[in-house]
Amino acid sequence: MxxxxxxxxxxxxxxxxxxxxxxxxxxxxxxxxxxxxxxxxxxxxxxxxxxxxxxxxxxxxxxxxxxxxxxxxxxxxxxxxxxxxxxxxxxxxxxxxxxxxxxxxxxxxxxxxxxxxxxRVRAIDLARLEGGDGTSVWFGAVLAAGFDAFVNERANRMRWPKGPQRYNRAIVEELLALRPRRYTMKLDGTETVFESVLVAIGNTESYGGGFRIAPGADPTDGLLDVVVAEPLGRLTLMRLRPKVLKGTHVRDRRVSTHRARVVELDGAGITAYADGERICPLPVTITCVPGALRLAQ
Structure with a gap:
């Protein structure tokens, strides 16, 4: 072989x-x-x-x-x-x-x-993303299109400081600039328009080194897990973030969860990140493709 x-x-x-x-x-x-x-x-x-x-x-x-x-x-x-x-x-x-x-x-x-x-291989679902700018990529974990994406975007523009401190500085600056963004989302064709500070779409449940943003996301069920937080203030958002490590944030009444096979997401001035990588500006269409990956494990 x-x-x-x-x-x-x-x-x-x-x-x-x-x-x-x-x-x-x-x-x-x-x-x-x-x-x-x-x-x-x-x-x-x-x-x-x-x-x-x-x-x-x-x-x-x-x-x-x-x-x-x-x-x-x-x-x-x-x-x-x-x-x-x-x-x-x-x-x-x-x-x-x-x-x-x-x-x-x-x-x-x-x-x-x-x-x-x-x-011995396992069939694992993957997410297929098609961007309005012609981008076409696969991802396996989570797509971020809210606060965490804004932090990454800000950190990537910085030249100082180096290392983890750059990311920490980006968090602080993004918190100071925090404001709700307007989104249009379709879940299997059903459209909603809302304002939010956090939107994530998961094939699996975590990103950022263990933050369980989409707890219960199953990469073998043929569906994507969508998590949306309504407009939150700075202190409320920071109090909610530690709960994401345990996945208990979804119990908060200000957080809603959904499941769909196809997710269409749009929002002005928002760049999507998936698997921690910068992907493209919204709009994007994300489709769960069952068994797209043959995992040797």
Whole structure:
């Protein structure tokens, strides 16, 4: 078997880079060939992975890294039937955690190798996003189009400070600028117009390193979980955020939850983020595609 390994050595702030040889060895322990997929940019890595799958140069693709690396891998394998393995080596690893992937990179590599050897794969739903600007991508975890997306957008524009402090500064500045945004949303064709400070659409339940924004989201039920918070003040929003870690925020009367196969979302001046990656401005149409991913686990 030929295994393509898409690895991000900077994932998890580079702490897991030294494990790459061990992961590669474990994947090939049964005599399989393991080829490293690399490039000078995320776009180049994504293209290399896509070509490896499309040209049938690999029998399986394995992503070693965080949610961003997994996101790149999904673009190559979604809907192809090619088995996909995950070796979590990022900071949050939300998609991997919610799928029950072992947290140890070497143990996860072993699980993937055993599954490929035994022909053991799970059918997992993915979300397909089509943007009004022509963007077309897959995502596995959560799309954010509210406060958390605004924080990411602000942080990405900053040049100072570096590291986590930049994100913390972005949170403070976004809180000071907090205001409700007007959205138009269709759930399986039924339209509503509302104002909100937080909108999230989940295939799985968490983002941001364990924030269970869509608790109970099941990536095998053929549906997307939608969470909407009505306009909230700064203090109320910050008091609600710790509850998201436990998923208890959905018990608040100001938070509503919905399920749908197709979600259409629009709002002026709002950029969507999915799997932690900047995607495109709204409007977007998101469709749950049952069994789009064949997970080797």
């Amino acid at each position: 030929n295994i393509a390994l898409l690895a991000n050595p900077t994932a998890g702030k580079g702490r897991r880079a030294a494990l790459l040889p061990a992961v590669r060895e474990r994947l090939g322990a049964g005599g399989d060939s393991v080829t490293l997929v690399s490039g000078s940019s995320a776009a180049e890595v994504k293209e290399q992975a896509r070509r490896a799958v499309a040209e049938k140069r690999c029998d399986a693709l394995v992503a070693m890294g965080g949610d961003g690396t997994v996101h790149l891998g999904l673009q190559a394998v979604a809907g192809t039937g090619v088995p996909f393995g995950i070796v979590p080596a990022g900071t949050g690893n939300d998609f991997a955690v919610r799928l029950g992937v072992p947290p140890s990179p070497v143990a996860a590599a072993g699980s993937v190798a055993d599954a490929l050897r035994d022909g």
